Amino acid sequence: MPLFLDDEQTMLRDTARDFVSEQMPVAHMRKLRDEKNADGFSRDHWKSFAEMGFTGILIPEADGGLGLGHVEAGVVLEEIGRNLSPSPFLTTAVAAVEALRGSAQRDRWFPGILAGETVAALAIDEKPKHNGQVAMQAKRAGNGYRLSGAKQFVTHGHVADLMIVAAHVEDNADVTLFAVPAGTAGVTATPERLTDASIAAHVQFDEVQLDGDAVIGGEDGGAAYARLLDAARIGASAEMLGVGGGAMDRTMTYLKDRKQFGVAIGSFQALQHRAAHLYSELEVARAAVLKAQQLLDTGSDEAAMAAAVAKAMTGLATTLAVQEGIQMHGGIGMTDEHDIGFYMKRGRVLAEMFGDTNFHADAVARMAGF
Amino acid sequence: MTEALDTFRAETRAWLEANCPPEMRQPMRSEKDANWGGRNAEYQPGQKDWMDAMASRGWTVPDWPKAYGGGGLSPAETKILREEMARLGCRNPLNSFGISMLGPALLKYGTEEQKLEHLPKIARGEIRWCQGYSEPNAGSDLAGLATSAEDKGDHFLVNGQKVWTSYADQADWIFCLVRTDRTNKHRGISFVLFDMETPGVSTRPILLISGYSPFCETFFDDVKVPKENLVGELNRGWDVAKYLLGHEREMISGMGGESGNRALHSLAREKIGLDGEGRLADPLLRAQMALYEVRSRAFKAMSERFIDELKSGQAHPAQPSMMKYYGTELNKTRNELMMAAGGSDLLEWESDASNGGAAARAWLRTKANSIEGGTSEIQLNIIAKRILDLPGA
Structure with missing residues (x-):
């Protein structure tokens, strides 16, 4: 495989470049910042992202997506970066979709992502410097799990419909991912505006009770x-x-x-x-x-x-x-x-x-x- | 398509397994282990067999046309051959300025007679070439060169001096820039080829800080060069020269790389040792090596991307300047890290333990990487003007 974009990827780049620079130029980000937009991004634009098909790039065709790869997702991400466009694309349509692909939860979350209605956030970091370590434990409780602890730097955490939480099951050395829907009892997200006007949350998990099927992909050795x-x-x-x-x-x-x-x-x-x-x-x-x-x-x-x-x-x-x-x-x-x-x-x-x-x-x- | 390539890969792997001598699968210990071919070559065990085997398939120049001694491989096949050679650890069968510099220029600018005369001999390693570009007063300002070629009817009479001519004392032929019009700086230069055994040619090696003499001064005193050895049009040799320089820059940018990095890691582990967690015991050197490793691996991807873009005609014509700049600066960094990792053991200049000061001599040699073939500063000028389109100063 040659190390440059093929014709179709180049076409996608041109489409994304035109769309993002016209719809979400730097002025769009400045406007959201100036009006102290509480979401940290525009829901209308997230919908139009979906209408362009972008949110389904990594979702398999069998699940209603485009069935493309990270090269194509990256093409869109680069244009988001070039225009400083506030968007849940990275956490939702790239990272969360990658985790959910092939899992039992995909039917629950993919339709909303494809429609530009669902936003996902990643609750991984526990320290101000990402160190690859996760200390949070999920205790086995009945048929499910009970989560306690704190996460930070959770981008879109305050508005997320789905939070993907990284934790160890008991003393298991591997990290397991849990799908935590918005409104789950015991979850408190405190939004903070960051230097770049984006919003990330400190998230507190207080004896959060989860069903057994909240685990993404099972306890799969990380x-x-x-x-x-x-x-x-x-x-x-x-x-x-x-x-x-x-x-x-x-x-x-x-x-x-x-x-x-x-x-x-x-x-x-x-x-x-x-x-x-x-x-x-x-x-x-x-x-x-x-x-x-x-x-x-x-x-x-x-x-x-x-x-x-x-x-x-x-x-x-x-x-x-x-x-x-x-x-x-x-x-x-x-x-x-x-x-x-x-x-x-x-x-x-x-x-x-x-x-x-x-x-x-x-x-x-x-x-x-x- | 993919199936055909898979078949090609399997066949190539089997052929290399069967035909690459064991000695040619060992990493080179120093630059003296490289095979340059030519009339005066002294081959190490396995070297000539390996070169001849590869040449018999046209694989010393896999992407050249078969008619000129090449393998006629597609870009994808050439990439697979390279990958399979790397997998087995095969040495380059033939190092050659004929392959990396003159060949591409002849393929583009040479007459059919010139291609048929010179390219197969390059592919088979029969003739070793050197490059007559720089002069004492024409370095970075190469187009200021003064070596003259006077029109004498059926031949040119060449007089003047070149400097930094790599391996001129061991080369069989030279490709040389000469002045054929004094009234026009860039459009008064021609590109000619001649045999180094022609009467009037003499060379004098230059002793470098490494203690080696890879470069020579080369003198021309009434050297007769037949007219048919002019490449391209009269007075348009600068076009050929620039095209060829792009290929020289590609070649220089590719030096060092993975095997050099592995040598650095093992040297550092041996001389410095590891801590309880398996990390080098010198945390600051380790940090420098880690950042170098990031750039080096990213540049490896860049090299792959550059070659892929080049072969499909997508590379910016000035992109070799970026490759040359980045690759040579990385190579210098790696050699500085080698010296830092090796400490006083690597300072020994003649001992057996230091293989005759090989690492120190290589370190000193790399300082020329960012000077030869156009200095780093000249490459940055070219990038600024031709790629970034910044206004001329």
């Missing part, structure tokens, strides 16, 4: 959790690549337009070399992301390594892109009025999500044997 993490990390990488690319595009335009000393500042070699270096970093990151998507789609056992490389590399490249973005814009880049600052904020949030560059570089080193 397989569903691993798939969810790979999908979430590779998806976050694709969105981050879009953030970095969007920041770079704006910065290149500025370098050509802005004049000082009577010439475009982009004619200065000091800036040209930094721009060319940034281009190189983003190109390399793009290749790493596409490779990871392809490996995940073919079910390769190299997908976890590729996911770690992709997340670490996009962290490096996009962080550089947003930093150079503000520096090269100069004073105007520091103003709230200009959009480039939003890219830095979104890049920071995505860099932390599902493990930052250091976390994944450490994982790469472990897997490589040092």
Whole structure:
């Protein structure tokens, strides 16, 4: 399989690019922020995402979806990133769908996701730094389980119809995923607005009683959790690549337009070399992301390594892109009025999500044997 | 389609198993283990058999047309051959500037006679080529070159000097940039080929900081070059030169890679040791190595993407500059990490334990990677202008 988008994937990218940039440009995010929108995203736009078929990309055809893969989902995620569009796409249509695919719960949740009515959130982190560790325990209780503990950085947690919770069953070393519907007694989500105006919740689980069939994919030795993490990390990488690319595009335009000393500042070699270096970093990151998507789609056992490389590399490249973005814009880049600052904020949030560059570089080193 | 490729993969794997000598499946210990072919080659055990076996199938140049000694393989088949060679740990059967640089230029700009004369000899490793580009006063500003070729009717008379000519003292033929018009800088350059045994050609090796002499000064004193050895049009050699430089940059960008990374890991484990959790006992070096590993693995994906895009005609024409810049900087980083991991053991210059200072010499050699074939700064200039379309300074 060649490592570039095929014709159909390119068509999907063009469609997604036109749709997202027209319907949900940066001004859309700014408007939601300014009016202190309590959902953190627009439900109308989530519906139109579904009408475009995007929410069903990863849902099998037999379940009413498009039956496509993570390359295609990534194409959409990159445009979301490029336009800083607030959307539950990553948590719902990518990570949750990946976890639910083939499970008994899919019939309950896929129709709502396909219709753009259902939002899913991922309750994984328990510490301010994602460390891959889960301490929360699910006690066996009757035919089901009882969950207690706290999660944080749960994006869309306050409005989620479905929360996917990672916990250990008793002392089992593997992590099991639980599907917790909205309104379940004992679940309290406290929303907090983040730096980038997105909303994530601290979620408290207080003796939450769940049926036995709340387990996604059974107690499966951590397989569903691993798939969810790979999908979430590779998806976050694709969105981050879009953030970095969007920041770079704006910065290149500025370098050509802005004049000082009577010439475009982009004619200065000091800036040209930094721009060319940034281009190189983003190109390399793009290749790493596409490779990871392809490996995940073919079910390769190299997908976890590729996911770690992709997340670490996009962290490096996009962080550089947003930093150079503000520096090269100069004073105007520091103003709230200009959009480039939003890219830095979104890049920071995505860099932390599902493990930052250091976390994944450490994982790469472990897997490589040092 | 997929079925045919699966069959090709199975056949290729079986053929490689049967035909790659055991010695050629061992990792190279130093750059001295590379086979460059040519009239004066001194082969290590297995080297010539391996080269000849591959050449018999056209697989030293798998994607060249069969008529010119190639294998006539499709991009997908070429990729499979490469993957299967990597799986078995097969060494490159033939290192060659003829394959990586001159060949692609001849395929694009050469006459049919030139292709039939030169390409099969390159494919079979019979003729070793060197590149006459840089001059004492034409480095980064390569088009400022002054070596002259005077029109003498049936031949050119070449006079001047080249420098940094890789392995000129061991090469059989040279592809050379010469000035054929002094009034036009870029459109006064021509691209010619000639035998290094032609009267008037002499070479002098340059001793480098590594203690080796991979480069030479090359002198031309009234060298007669037949007119039929002009490649492309008269005074349009710059087009050929630039096209070829793209291929040189691809080649340099591909150095190092996975086997080098594994060597770094095992060296660090041996010299530094592991802590109770199996991590290198030096946490700061480990952190640097981890970030290098991320970039290196991401760049491996980039190399795959670049080749796939190149073979399908989708790569930006200036993309080799990005590959060259990134690949050489990574290779330098890896060698710095090797030296940091090896400590004083790797400082030994002549000992048997250090294999004659092989790692230190390789480390010093890599410093030229970001200079030869256009410096990193020149590559960044090219990216800025041709890909990012930033205004000329």
